[in-house]
Amino acid sequence: KAGVTQTPRYLIKTRGQQVTLSCSPISGHRSVSWYQQTPGQGLQFLFEYFSETQRNKGNFPGRFSGRQFSNSRSEMNVSTLELGDSALYLCASSEGYGYTFGSGTRLTVV
Amino acid sequence: GQNIDQPTEMTATEGAIVQINCTYQTSGFNGLFWYQQHAGEAPTFLSYNVLDGLEEKGRFSSFLSRSKGYSYLLLKELQMKDSASYLCAVSPRSGAGSYQLTFGKGTKLSVIP
Numbered sequence: 287k288a289g290v291t292q293t294p295r296y297l298i299k300t301r302g303q304q305v306t307l308s309c310s311p312i313s314g315h316r317s318v319s320w321y322q323q324t325p326g327q328g329l330q331f332l333f334e335y336f337s338e339t340q341r342n343k344g345n346f347p348g349r350f351s352g353r354q355f356s357n358s359r360s361e362m363n364v365s366t367l368e369l370g371d372s373a374l375y376l377c378a379s380s381e382g383y384g385y386t387f388g389s390g391t392r393l394t395v396v
Numbered sequence: 397g398q399n400i401d402q403p404t405e406m407t408a409t410e411g412a413i414v415q416i417n418c419t420y421q422t423s424g425f426n427g428l429f430w431y432q433q434h435a436g437e438a439p440t441f442l443s444y445n446v447l448d449g450l451e452e453k454g455r456f457s458s459f460l461s462r463s464k465g466y467s468y469l470l471l472k473e474l475q476m477k478d479s480a481s482y483l484c485a486v487s488p489r490s491g492a493g494s495y496q497l498t499f500g501k502g503t504k505l506s507v508i509p
Contacts, residue, residue, distance in 0.1 A: 290438075319496065328501035329439075329483065342496050376438065383487065384429060385497065387438035 288313065290379050290388035298394045304365040307391045311358050311379030317341075318360040319385065320352060323374040332375075335360055367395045398422045400500035402484050407506045408474055416469045416503045418484030429497060430458050430469045431483040439483055442469070471505075479507045 291310040299305050311318050320332040331344035335354035352362040358379075364371055372395045378385035399421045408414040420428070427446040431439035445451055445460035445467060457470040469482055481502040488498060 321499075329485075329499040331496050331498070334496055344496075383427065384441050384444055385439075386441070389438045 290377055290386050292375075292377050292388035292391050294391060295389065296392045296394075298396060299367050300396055301367055301369060303367050304363060305367060305393060306361055306363045307375055307377075307393075309360045309362075309377030309379075309388060311360070311377075312381075312386055315379035315381045315386075316358055317380040318354055318358060319378045319380070320360070320362050321376045321378065322346075323376055323390070324372075329376070332362065364393075369395050371395050398486065398488065398498040400484055400486060400498060402482075402500040402503045404501070405504045405506070407508060408471075410474055410476060410507055410509050412474050413470065413472050414474060414505065416471070416482050416484075416505065418467045418469070418500055420465050420467070420484070420486050420500075422465075422486050422488050422498065424488040425462065426487040428458075428460055428467050429485040429487065430456075430467075431485060431499075433481045433483060433502065435480070442482075474507050476507050476509070479505060481505070 293308045317336045319334040321329045323329045333352050334342040338354045349365045354360045374390045374392050376390045377388045402418045429444050430442040432442050433439040443458035445458050450459045455472045460467045481504045483502045484500040485497040
């Protein structure tokens with residue numbers, strides 16, 4: 287069974303740009319969640335999607351958005367990038383209790 | 397709100413036993429997870445506690461006291477490869493509804509020879 291796949295692994299963007307990150311969950315998993323991980327704040331919840339619907343959203347500005355497609359693949363978008371958005375973005379899929387995480391996308395904003 | 401506390405760093409000797417504590421205050425509680433994360437890698441699932449008591453899985457055990465809002469992860473016969481961050485996470489909801497984990501900031505464990 288393939289794991290959670292995130293692309294790309296690394297990204298370097300300039301302040302003010304926008305970025306789209308992709309996540310393919312484990313086959314059969316309908317819940318996809320996104321987290322931001324930074325050394326100072328740890329893992330912080332961004333949002334969760336289930337069957338193409340956003341079920342829950344964390345405390346992040348509207349610049350952070352996401353969506354889920356009918357095949358459960360998910361994307362998250364960050365617009366008007368700021369230096370503070372530099373982080374590891376982790377996607378996790380679930381079919382019940384517990385997450386399986388992808389390897390993450392390391393975003394660096396310069 | 398949610399508040400999860402765990403020590404920032406710990407150091408232990410190869411072959412020894414180490415206990416990583418986690419205390420939590422949450423508005424709702426369903427269960428508690430422990431994840432292991434090696435530097436530069438994804439977190440991987442270690443354990444899940446719903447009921448009070450000790451869950452043992454090989455060299456790793458996890459304990460939960462719901463009344464005290466307290467959990468610990470016990471690692472026995474430490475190996476160098478156990479050097480990693482250990483994340484405590486609380487599941488605030490039950491059932492198959494919206495699913496979100498709240499994570500502590502993690503405990504960085506260094507195992508020394």
